[in-house]
Amino acid sequence: MHLPPADRIRSPYTGYTRAHWEAAADGLLAATEPYAAEGGALYYFPGDRTSWSGRLSDGLEGYARTILLAAFRQDETALQRYAEGLAAGVSGVWPRIEDRSQPLVEAASIAVALRLTRPLLWDRLDEGVRQRAAAWLGDALTAEAWPCNWELFPVTVGGFLQEIGHEPEASRKAIDRGLERIEEWYVGGGWYTDGEGRKFDYYNGWAMHLYPVLHAWFADDSRLSTVYGERLEAHLADYARLFGGDGAPMHQGRSLTYRFATTAPLWLGALTGRTPLTPGQTRRLASGALKYFLDRGAVNSDGLLTLGWHGPDSAVLQGYSGPASPYWASKAFLGLLLPPDHEVWTAEEEPSPVERADEVRPVTAPNWLIQSTSSDGLVRLHNHGSEDVRYDPYYTRLAYSTVTAPSPSYDNTVIVGDDPSRTDIEPLGLGDGWVASRHAAGGGARVTSVVLARGAVEVRAHLVSGAEPGTPVRVTGWAARDGVLAQASPAVGLDAALTGVTGEGGTLFVALVRLTGEADPVPLDEAVTVRADGAGELTVRWRAGAEVRVRLDDAGVSVGAEG
Numbered sequence: 001m002h003l004p005p006a007d008r009i010r011s012p013y014t015g016y017t018r019a020h021w022e023a024a025a026d027g028l029l030a031a032t033e034p035y036a037a038e039g040g041a042l043y044y045f046p047g048d049r050t051s052w053s054g055r056l057s058d059g060l061e062g063y064a065r066t067i068l069l070a071a072f073r074q075d076e077t078a079l080q081r082y083a084e085g086l087a088a089g090v091s092g093v094w095p096r097i098e099d100r101s102q103p104l105v106e107a108a109s110i111a112v113a114l115r116l117t118r119p120l121l122w123d124r125l126d127e128g129v130r131q132r133a134a135a136w137l138g139d140a141l142t143a144e145a146w147p148c149n150w151e152l153f154p155v156t157v158g159g160f161l162q163e164i165g166h167e168p169e170a171s172r173k174a175i176d177r178g179l180e181r182i183e184e185w186y187v188g189g190g191w192y193t194d195g196e197g198r199k200f201d202y203y204n205g206w207a208m209h210l211y212p213v214l215h216a217w218f219a220d221d222s223r224l225s226t227v228y229g230e231r232l233e234a235h236l237a238d239y240a241r242l243f244g245g246d247g248a249p250m251h252q253g254r255s256l257t258y259r260f261a262t263t264a265p266l267w268l269g270a271l272t273g274r275t276p277l278t279p280g281q282t283r284r285l286a287s288g289a290l291k292y293f294l295d296r297g298a299v300n301s302d303g304l305l306t307l308g309w310h311g312p313d314s315a316v317l318q319g320y321s322g323p324a325s326p327y328w329a330s331k332a333f334l335g336l337l338l339p340p341d342h343e344v345w346t347a348e349e350e351p352s353p354v355e356r357a358d359e360v361r362p363v364t365a366p367n368w369l370i371q372s373t374s375s376d377g378l379v380r381l382h383n384h385g386s387e388d389v390r391y392d393p394y395y396t397r398l399a400y401s402t403v404t405a406p407s408p409s410y411d412n413t414v415i416v417g418d419d420p421s422r423t424d425i426e427p428l429g430l431g432d433g434w435v436a437s438r439h440a441a442g443g444g445a446r447v448t449s450v451v452l453a454r455g456a457v458e459v460r461a462h463l464v465s466g467a468e469p470g471t472p473v474r475v476t477g478w479a480a481r482d483g484v485l486a487q488a489s490p491a492v493g494l495d496a497a498l499t500g501v502t503g504e505g506g507t508l509f510v511a512l513v514r515l516t517g518e519a520d521p522v523p524l525d526e527a528v529t530v531r532a533d534g535a536g537e538l539t540v541r542w543r544a545g546a547e548v549r550v551r552l553d554d555a556g557v558s559v560g561a562e563g
Contacts (some may be wrong), residue, residue, distance in 0.1 A: 001027040001299055011349045014247070016287035018336075018345045024290060025073045025333050031303025032066050032327075033081070040085030041093040043324060045304055051322030053102035056095050058322035063089065064106035064113075065327035071113035072333040079121045082113075087125070090132040097136070099144035102320070107140045108153040108211070109330075111160040115218055116337070122164070134166040141167060141174040148195035149207035151181040159215050179212060179224075190235030191365035198425065199395070200366035200386040201253025205239055205265035206331055213268055229274035236269050237276045238363045240285060241353045241370050244402030245377015247288030252381055252400040254391045256316040257307055257325055259298055260289045260332040267335035270344045279343040280350035286335060288352065298326075305329060315405065318391065354379055360433045360453045367427035369435035371453040376517025378403055378484070382451050382458075384437035385427040396422040398449065398460070399478070401515055404486075407479035414449070414462050414509075415474040416441040416502075428556045434548075436557035443467055448506075450557045452540055452548060456516040457527045459491070459540050463552040465506040474499045477513040485521065487514045491530040492538070508536055508552065 003023050006015025035043050043062025044055075051058055063085055070078040097103045114122050114133075122130065140157040155178035162171035185193045185208075192208040193199050209232045216224035242250040249262040263286040269275025270282050277285070293299075297311035305326035306312045338344055353359065354372040361370040367385025372378065381400045388395040393406035397413060404411070410420040419442020428436040428448070436450035445467040452459040464473055475498045477488030492510035493500045500509050510532075512524045521527075522543065531539045538550040549560030 001294065001303060003294075009348075010346075011283070011287065013284050013349045013351070013355075014287040014291050016283075016291055018340055020287070021290070021333065021336060022073070024294065025069055025336065026075075027303055028299070028305070028330075029066065029069055029073065029075065029078050031299075032062070035062065036081070036085065038093045039088030040081050041089035042085075045323040046302075047307070047323045049307060049321070049323060051102070051325070052319045053322070057102045057106075058324055060089070060094050060103055060106050061322055062324035062327070064109040065324055065330055067113045068109045069327070069330035069333055071116040072330065072336045074117065074120070074336070076120055079117055083121050083125060086110075086121075086133055087129045090129065090136045094136060097139035097143050100146050100150075101143070104140055104143050104145060104150065104153050107137055108156040111137060111157045112214065115160045115163065130164075134161060134164065137161060138167055138170070141170045145178075146195075147181075148199075149203050149211075151178045152207060152211035154178050155215055156211050159218055163218070175215070182208065182212065186231070187365045189363070189365040190231050190233070190238065191363075197388065198366070198386055198427075199388045200368070201388075201395070202249070202255070202258075202262055203253070204235060206258065206261045206328070209235060209265050210268060210331065213272060213274075217272055225272065229272055232265065232269055232272070233274040233276055236265060238361070238370070239265060240277055240281070241359070241361055241372060242379060242381065242402075243285050243289060243352060243354070244379050245352065245354050245374075246402070247290075247292030248402040249289055250379060250381050250400055250402055251309075251405050252383070252386075253394055254318055254388070255321075255325075255328070256309055256394070257321060258328040258331075259293045259305070259309070259326065261329045262332075263289050264331040264334050267332075267338070270342075271334065271337060278350055279347040281352060282344050283347065284349040285352050286332070287349070290332060309405070316394075358455055362430040362432070362435060364430065367430055367435060367437060369430060369451065369453060371456075371458070373456045373516070376456075376484075378456070378515060378517055380453075380458075380515060382435050382453065384430070384435045384449065384451075385425060387423070387425040389423055396425070398422075398451070401478070403484050403517075404479045404481050404515070409476075409479075411476050411479035413476050414441060414447050414464070415476070416445045416447065416464060416467055417443050417471050419443065422447075431559055434559045436559075438556075441467075443471065445471070448552050448554075448557060450550060450552060450559065452550070452559070454542050455527070456514050456518070456521065457524065458513040459510065459528055459530060460513055461492075461508065461510045461538060461550060461552060463506045463508050463536050464502055465554060467502045469502055469504055471502045472499060473502060473507070473509055475509055475511045477511065478515040484515060484517050485519075487516075487524055488512065489524050492532045506536060506553070508532065508538075510538065
């Protein structure tokens with residue numbers, strides 16, 4: 001991929017400008033063209049992996065996710081190819097949209113693209129092609145969606161079909177049904193769960209916010225724009241803090257192979273004017289993420305996005321991940337809808353939140369604690385409220401970061417007996433510098449946990465109840481990674497190997513933990529000291545002299561005011 005020279009005047013942090021985004025979009029589009037099949041209706045990318053939806057669906061996915069990129073780029077030459085592919089696709093090549101089928105997902109991307117480029121593509125099609133395309137899309141209006149972000153795909157298709165006058169009543173019903181459905185999952189503070197339960201991850205930004213906000217924007221609906229815009233703005237205040245100083249997004253949740261799709265809600269806030277970020281902050285965060293992946297092999301020698309994180313990496317894939325899945329990263333190019341003279345493109349880059357100051361930020365809805373340090377640009381996410389056991393380990397670890405990935409040896413875990421499971425996570429609250437939860441562990445045990453954080457240092461306390469006396473317990477910290485220092489040392493109830501055994505009743509285990517990019521940090525036992533004051537009671541004294549009193553018991557966790 002050929003990018004322009006870095007512009008360190010306008011973009012002192014990343015060097016990226018609009019020209020870099022345009023070049024990246026052009027490079028990605030050009031690389032996909034040779035893989036078109038069936039008159040351009042399908043795109044089959046190389047590799048021996050097929051998603052659980054099958055090869056034909058994977059080919060449709062290749063078309064849908066790359067036409068989205070062409071639409072954001074407003075590339076008339078590329079759009080002509082996609083117009084030809086659309087005509088072929090709706091003439092019998094594409095699989096039908098059925099209940100809970102992958103084509104329902106891809107129909108939403110096609111609908112967004114057609115709506116964005118209507119004068120350039122849709123309005124130029126033959127009437128027969130338009131009728132067949134509307135009929136194919138129309139199946140999305142009544143197709144049953146999985147009870148999660150999928151509910152928004154009929155909304156998105158319905159918005160386009162309503163605009164062109166196709167089945168307006170069915171379109172309206174699909175829109176109302178989907179928007180009503182997601183209200184059940186809005187939990188406040190700008191956060192949704194991705195369906196029932198407590199599934200918090202990037203789907204908040206690239207699905208749960210993206211589709212309703214775009215729907216309101218397309219429709220010029222002031223009421224919906226206010227409702228969804230306020231939610232997006234609140235969400236971005238937290239979301240902007242999930243990117244490291246090197247541009248890396250938080251390594252948590254599923255579908256991480258979408259990579260820089262994580263920037264979509266940042267651009268969406270700028271596009272709709274609903275963001276707490278300045279234009280310079282928005283571009284710095286978005287360009288930082290794009291640069292992070294392009295610099296680390298996300299695009300292979302053929303110019304194609306690979307299935308993985310940096311380069312190919314099967315650890316971040318799910319069963320639905322097919323060869324074209326990474327091209328949902330096309331959502332990152334939403335910012336190209338903003339004209340070149342928009343201030344988000346012309347302003348000088350400003351430091352991101354993690355670059356401004358050390359911060360320990362409680363996030364109420366998911367019961368998370370975001371811990372960042374400006375000296376090394378690392379961000380750590382303490383997860384005491386998000387769970388989706390289908391995709392462990394990307395939901396059920398105690399902590400995640402922008403520089404580490406969950407390890408097969410169970411980093412950030414309390415292992416009771418020989419069982420590392422963490423299920424039925426129950427949030428127990430959070431406050432200034434702390435967050436707590438309870439979860440089910442091996443052998444019927446319950447673990448009540450609290451983490452206190454300051455700077456790069458963490459105090460992790462775990463009260464294990466319900467286990468047989470003498471049950472071994474092991475506490476793990478961060479996975480090792482080149483370039484950063486991962487430390488863990490015992491404080492209460494643990495030996496040097498961070499192992500201990502349960503006694504009668506609840507048994508307390510406390511470890512001091514740190515993940516840092518500093519070469520020679522203050523020793524952990526000098527940065528913080530912990531004193532056990534009784535069963536489940538601790539006094540934590542930070543190096544600066546402030547004390548925090550902590551109590552863990554079967555009723556929950558209490559953290560006293562600092563003295």
